[in-house]
Every structure is written in structure tokens, then in C-alpha cells.
Amino acid sequence: MRKYVPKDNVQKKAYYTDRFHVVPRVPREKVEEGSHFAQVVKTVGADAQESYIEIGQLVLHIKPEDNFKVIKILKEQCGYTQCSEQSAVDYLAKDNEFELFWQLLNVNEAKRVRVVCRLKKGLAIESIVPLFNSANFAEREMFDMFGIKVNNHPFLKRILMPDDWEGHPLLKTYPLHGDEFASWYEVDKIFGKEYRDIIGPENRDPAKIDIEDTKRFSRVGYEVPFGAEYNGDQEKEIEYSETLLVNYNKKTSKTLDERR
Amino acid sequence: MAQHQVNYASTAGLPIALTSVDKLVNWGRSNSLWPLTYGLACCAIEMMASGASRYDFDRMGTIFRASPRQADVMILAGTLSKKHSEFARRLYDQMTEPKWVISMGSCANTGGMFNTYATVQGVDRIIPVDIYLPGCAPRPETLQYALMMLQKKIRKESANMKKNTKQDLTTQTGKRARLI
Numbered sequence: 001m002r003k004y005v006p007k008d009n010v011q012k013k014a015y016y017t018d019r020f021h022v023v024p025r026v027p028r029e030k031v032e033e034g035s036h037f038a039q040v041v042k043t044v045g046a047d048a049q050e051s052y053i054e055i056g057q058l059v060l061h062i063k064p065e066d067n068f069k070v071i072k073i074l075k076e077q078c079g080y081t082q083c084s085e086q087s088a089v090d091y092l093a094k095d096n097e098f099e100l101f102w103q104l105l106n107v108n109e110a111k112r113v114r115v116v117c118r119l120k121k122g123l124a125i126e127s128i129v130p131l132f133n134s135a136n137f138a139e140r141e142m143f144d145m146f147g148i149k150v151n152n153h154p155f156l157k158r159i160l161m162p163d164d165w166e167g168h169p170l171l172k173t174y175p176l177h178g179d180e181f182a183s184w185y186e187v188d189k190i191f192g193k194e195y196r197d198i199i200g201p202e203n204r205d206p207a208k209i210d211i212e213d214t215k216r217f218s219r220v221g222y223e224v225p226f227g228a229e230y231n232g233d234q235e236k237e238i239e240y241s242e243t244l245l246v247n248y249n250k251k252t253s254k255t256l257d258e259r260r
Numbered sequence: 261m262a263q264h265q266v267n268y269a270s271t272a273g274l275p276i277a278l279t280s281v282d283k284l285v286n287w288g289r290s291n292s293l294w295p296l297t298y299g300l301a302c303c304a305i306e307m308m309a310s311g312a313s314r315y316d317f318d319r320m321g322t323i324f325r326a327s328p329r330q331a332d333v334m335i336l337a338g339t340l341s342k343k344h345s346e347f348a349r350r351l352y353d354q355m356t357e358p359k360w361v362i363s364m365g366s367c368a369n370t371g372g373m374f375n376t377y378a379t380v381q382g383v384d385r386i387i388p389v390d391i392y393l394p395g396c397a398p399r400p401e402t403l404q405y406a407l408m409m410l411q412k413k414i415r416k417e418s419a420n421m422k423k424n425t426k427q428d429l430t431t432q433t434g435k436r437a438r439l440i
């Protein structure tokens with residue numbers, strides 16, 4: 001098992017050693033001259049600050065205040081008639097900003113464009129519901145999960161969490177097991193705060209696997225008797241009986257050359 | 261037109277069974293347990309399977325009712341989210357006494373694999389539970405067994421529901437309270 005490293009301020013660290021946290025980089029390609037995407041970039045014009053292709057998709061970086069304008073151009077002039085997803089990514093700890101993206105689809109050309117912008121914390125974004133109705137729920141979800149306000153949204157209200165919820169659960173600072181408010185939510189709501197000490201705190205499964213606990217855990221291949229003192233050196237290879245568990249090897253098994 | 265006249269009184273006397281009122285009432289209650297049609301997550305699929313013809317709950321007198329006011333048993337089948345907990349409790353409150361609760365599956369028992377901010381960590385935090393049945397998802401046989409255990413439990417209870425304390429919660433401060 002890998003070494004446990006506290007992950008609460010991973011973003012702030014300049015150097016992170018956990019090999020599972022090396023962000024895989026998708027190769028970026030230039031927009032080829034004369035391709036469909038080159039046409040799109042040309043149509044969008046100067047609003048596209050940066051544009052490149054990732055896994056066959058065009059990525060357009062724009063300024064947050066241009067989002068409605070750019071997406072309107074993409075819809076009306078480039079044929080991107082579907083908005084399949086819209087959401088945000090939390091980069092608050094690193095840059096104090098969110099990355100917002102809109103995933104657009106052109107059905108006739110079978111091409112996708114991702115419009116990306118960086119939005120400072122506390123700023124609001126313009127709604128694209130007048131262009132795409134599908135953005136209605138997506139923007140509400142973004143508001144619910146990140147607390148990003150959307151200007152001119154027809155009905156900006158929490159969509160997944162209850163209306164009286166506190167906090168925005170997809171922020172990286174939000175604890176997975178919930179904060180104080182979340183852990184007492186159902187008790188406060190149904191019985192009232194005074195029932196807290198009667199019902200008691202949540203009893204959460206810590207999901208701890210203890211290598212020294214030989215009563216409830218056993219390591220496959222290195223088994224010790226039930227309840228035995230754990231001593232790393234005394235671990236021994238498991239002994240299988242011949243009759244119960246067939247020791248799988250090539251000698252006894254037969255490989256069929258062709259299908260019968 | 262009656263061809264066969266059955267007249268117990270004049271021939272062999274009335275068939276009489278001697279029993280206590282408690283037993284008679286509990287016999288009735290335990291053999292017509294009507295659960296609420298109420299599924300929360302994947303466990304509900306198994307609950308539906310138990311109700312359908314292969315496992316056939318009807319033969320045990322268990323018929324799913326679509327209204328809490330006609331139901332005796334609440335089967336909490338699945339993941340209870342915090343947002344929904346209020347409504348689950350409201351449905352429970354709408355059921356008429358006597359009522360029983362079966363907590364079906366790991367999620368309802370303890371929160372299960374959803375060890376997150378949005379899931380109630382065990383429905384017994386808000387509703388008193390009679391039978392916990394383990395599994396993810398429990399097989400229909402398990403649900404049937406749970407129902408049979410509940411029947412057994414009911415048969416042992418007093419018919420006077422006031423005597424049956426559902427859940428005693430004692431706190432460290434010595435304060436006693438009851439979740440009804």
C-alpha cells in the first residue's frame with residue numbers, strides 16, 4: 001500500500017511526491033490549417049486567446065466576460081447546436097480562481113469544442129440559457145456545487161442539495177464526510193437541535209485496514225492463525241490442501257488448440 | 261340453493277379455539293403485514309423482486325400498499341440521502357399505529373459504502389428500526405426471512421401498542437428520550 005500523505009493542501013505544495021498525483025498530460029496539437037477547427041478559430045476571432053486540439057477536440061480559452069458572445073458565435077455561425085455539459089473545476093487553492101468549461105457538439109460535423117475560461121473567486125458568469133436550454137440545470141448544478149453565481153439565469157436555485165444546505169460540496173475545501181452542518185442536517189431538520197445529544201454523532205466507518213489485526217483481516221498468501229500475535233517476520237506462505245484447492249499450473253491444465 | 265346444510269350448532273357443536281386476545285390480534289397483525297411501496301435505491305429492485313411472482317410475498321399476506329396510511333411496515337430499501345430524510349420521516353409519521361420498520365441493506369443500516377456528506381449514516385438516526393437486514397443488495401430470500409422474523413417478533417409483542425417501547429435512547433447525561 002502506498003504511504004499515507006495528508007491531501008488537504010495538495011494544491012499549495014510546490015512539489016508533490018505521490019506518484020498517483022502526477023497529473024497525466026494529454027498531448028496538445030496545433031490547429032491544422034484548412035481544417036474545420038481552423039475555420040472555427042477564425043470565426044471566433046480575437047476572443048479566442050488560446051486554441052489547441054486535445055484528443056480530437058478543439059479547446060478555446062476565452063475571457064470570462066466573453067462567454068455568451070463566443071458561444072453565440074459557435075452556435076449560430078459554426079453549427080455547434082448542442083451544449084452537452086457545463087461545469088467548473090476548483091483551482092482556488094492554487095490560483096484563487098475557477099476553471100469553467102462548456103462542452104459543445106456539432107452534430108453535422110461530429111466535432112466537439114470545449115470553451116474554457118478562468119473565473120476569479122466571487123465573480124459571476126453570464127448565463128447561456130438563452131442559447132442552450134440544457135445549460136439551465138448545468139448552471140444550477142454549478143451554483144449548487146461551487147457557489148458560482150450565474151447572471152440572468154431564469155431560476156438560480158440549488159438543484160442537488162436541499163435548499164437550506166450550507167456549503168458547496170464540490171469545492172476542494174469541503175470535507176468528504178461533511179462539515180458540522182452536514183453531519184447534523186437530518187437531526188436538526190426533523191427533531192431540532194436539542195435532539196443532537198440524544199441521537200449522538202454519526203458513527204462513520206473509518207475504513208481502516210489494520211495489518212496487525214489478525215482476527216478480522218488476513219493477508220492473502222501470508223496468513224497467520226486466527227487471533228495470533230502479529231509478527232511481520234513470522235508470516236508464512238499459505239498452505240493449500242491438494243484436494244481442496246487445485247494448485248493452478250500449466251502442467252495439469254490443458255490448453256485447447258481449437259474450439260470444439 | 262343450499263344442497264348441504266352445515267349446522268354446527270345442532271350436530272357437533274361450535275368449533276371453538278381458545279386463545280388470548282393478544283394472540284388473536286397479533287395473529288391478525290402478523291399475517292397481514294402491508295408494507296409501503298417505498299424504494300430508495302438499488303435495494304428497491306430486490307424488494308420489487310420479492311414482491312413479484314417468483315418469491316411471492318402475497319402468500320405471506322404481505323401486499324405492497326401505495327399509501328402510508330394503509331401500510332403497517334416501512335421497508336427502507338436503499339440509500340437514504342440527507343435531502344430525502346425529512347420525507348422518509350414524514351412518511352413514517354403518516355403511517356398509522358401499529359407500525360414496524362425494516363431497514364434493508366447496508367446503506368439503510370449504516371450508510372454503507374456511501375461514507376459521504378450527503379447520506380444518512382444509518383436510518384435509525386431518524387426512524388426506529390425493528391429489523392436490520394444485511395447485504396448489498398440482500399437477496400429476496402433475505403427480505404422474506406426478515407419479514408418472517410418480524411412476524412415472529414410481532415407475535416411475541418403485547419397487542420396493546422402503548423406498552424411497546426419502540427426505542428429507548430439513553431444519553432451519557434442520563435436523559436432518556438424516545439424515538440416513536
Ligand code: SF4
Nearest residue numbers: 302303365367396397
Ligand atoms: S445496500 Fe447496496 S444494493 Fe442496497 S441501496 Fe445500498 S448500494 Fe444499493
